[in-house]
Amino acid sequence: MSTPPAALSELQFHIDLPTTTPAYAHFAVKGWVASLTPLHAVFAGTVAAGNRLALIPRPDVSAALPSCPYVSGFVGQATGAEISDGQLRITIVTASGEHTLAHPLRPPLFPPAAPPAHFAITPEFKARKIRRLAGHLACPICKAILPDAPSRETCAGCGAAFEFSPTLLDFFTPAQRASIPAVGATGDSLGGYDEVMNALVQHFADGLILDCGAGLKDRLFSNVINLEIMDYPSTDVRAFNESLPFATGTFDAVFTLATLEHVRDPFAAGAEIMRVLKPHGIVYSMVPLLVPYHGYPNHYYNMTVEGHRLVFGPSFEPLDASVPLSGNPMWALSGLLHAWHNNLAPSARPEFLNLRIGDLLAPPLTYTDRDFVRHLTPEGALEIAAMTRFIGRKRS
Numbered sequence: 001m002s003t004p005p006a007a008l009s010e011l012q013f014h015i016d017l018p019t020t021t022p023a024y025a026h027f028a029v030k031g032w033v034a035s036l037t038p039l040h041a042v043f044a045g046t047v048a049a050g051n052r053l054a055l056i057p058r059p060d061v062s063a064a065l066p067s068c069p070y071v072s073g074f075v076g077q078a079t080g081a082e083i084s085d086g087q088l089r090i091t092i093v094t095a096s097g098e099h100t101l102a103h104p105l106r107p108p109l110f111p112p113a114a115p116p117a118h119f120a121i122t123p124e125f126k127a128r129k130i131r132r133l134a135g136h137l138a139c140p141i142c143k144a145i146l147p148d149a150p151s152r153e154t155c156a157g158c159g160a161a162f163e164f165s166p167t168l169l170d171f172f173t174p175a176q177r178a179s180i181p182a183v184g185a186t187g188d189s190l191g192g193y194d195e196v197m198n199a200l201v202q203h204f205a206d207g208l209i210l211d212c213g214a215g216l217k218d219r220l221f222s223n224v225i226n227l228e229i230m231d232y233p234s235t236d237v238r239a240f241n242e243s244l245p246f247a248t249g250t251f252d253a254v255f256t257l258a259t260l261e262h263v264r265d266p267f268a269a270g271a272e273i274m275r276v277l278k279p280h281g282i283v284y285s286m287v288p289l290l291v292p293y294h295g296y297p298n299h300y301y302n303m304t305v306e307g308h309r310l311v312f313g314p315s316f317e318p319l320d321a322s323v324p325l326s327g328n329p330m331w332a333l334s335g336l337l338h339a340w341h342n343n344l345a346p347s348a349r350p351e352f353l354n355l356r357i358g359d360l361l362a363p364p365l366t367y368t369d370r371d372f373v374r375h376l377t378p379e380g381a382l383e384i385a386a387m388t389r390f391i392g393r394k395r396s
């Protein structure tokens with residue numbers, strides 16, 4: 001039996017991800033281990049905690065360490081419970097025993113925090129919050145500062161008229177207002193607060209945050225302004241994302257969560273978000289990639305990470321890109337399967353429900369004569385199509 005070179009340590013490992021202490025409760029872990037004794041398992045945290053990671057091939061590491069007999073990658077999900085003192089704990093089980101190792105992570109982007117105090121939706125609370133916007137409001141049409149808003153409801157720059165009340169600043173023109181469905185007429189989007197939103201609400205407790213496309217909220221924070229096109233009880237400001245009624249540099253952070261896909265001009269919306277942010281202000285953005293059509297009231301653009309980054313323009317500095325637990329690929333698959341089933345002729349549903357995943361891995365064109373493909377409604381096909389097409393003509 002050959003003796004490994006003395007320079008080779010018995011166990012080497014590396015964590016590729018995460019590199020920074022995640023702001024999220026659940027996050028992806030990826031890394032590799034190289035061992036001189038047979039490798040049995042890798043766990044995030046301790047063996048007792050039971051979070052076993054999957055072993056995967058790492059040909060790149062094997063090629064770089066040709067004299068190391070046991071090389072493997074590992075991948076899985078971890079939680080904040082596996083981080084302590086800024087270090088991610090990994091336990092590697094080899095023939096020589098259990099090795100619990102700590103990998104230092106960079107400090108978090110913002111300190112994790114307990115959920116901030118929240119308040120019921122009352123007219124008094126909303127009015128107090130809206131008064132904080134005095135001096136920060138601007139005309140969405142000509143961008144003139146509105147120094148006397150909300151007490152004065154017209155723009156001195158362009159003459160635009162708005163409808164302000166103590167609990168709602170409505171910047172829509174009558175025609176715009178008429179174009180928006182009434183609350184309840186379409187599906188309402190009730191958005192909760194995740195751990196990053198909670199951390200930012202705490203981090204900027206003395207500042208001002210814009211929830212841009214807030215949806216319907218069931219609680220309020222004193223430092224979060226809810227902007228919507230819909231007239232929800234939790235809405236503070238009604239305006240379109242493409243033309244925000246705030247002065248440049250107003251906000252410490254902007255949330256745009258599952259909103260940009262509903263905006264007609266996401267590039268204009270991204271530019272507006274960057275404009276109303278203070279220098280070094282934080283953007284927290286989520287946009288669907290593989291999610292079926294869902295109109296609230298419309299749905300225009302899904303985005304890849306690359307496109308998602310582009311909409312914020314050149315002044316956007318990306319800090320972290322990942323998949324939220326609430327957006328993991330099961331949502332893509334589940335959304336596709338639900339929409340498919342719901343839009344399928346009832347006679348074809350049993351065939352669809354009895355398919356195994358392995359039945360679906362042949363080339364797509366081999367299924368085009370099957371009922372579960374042929375008997376999908378055209379409307380359903382548009383909701384979940386891999387591609388849509390148009391033929392059009394230039395007007396005279």
Ligand SMILES: [Zn+2]
Pocket residue numbers: 139140141142143144155156157158159160
């Ligand atoms: Zn104006």
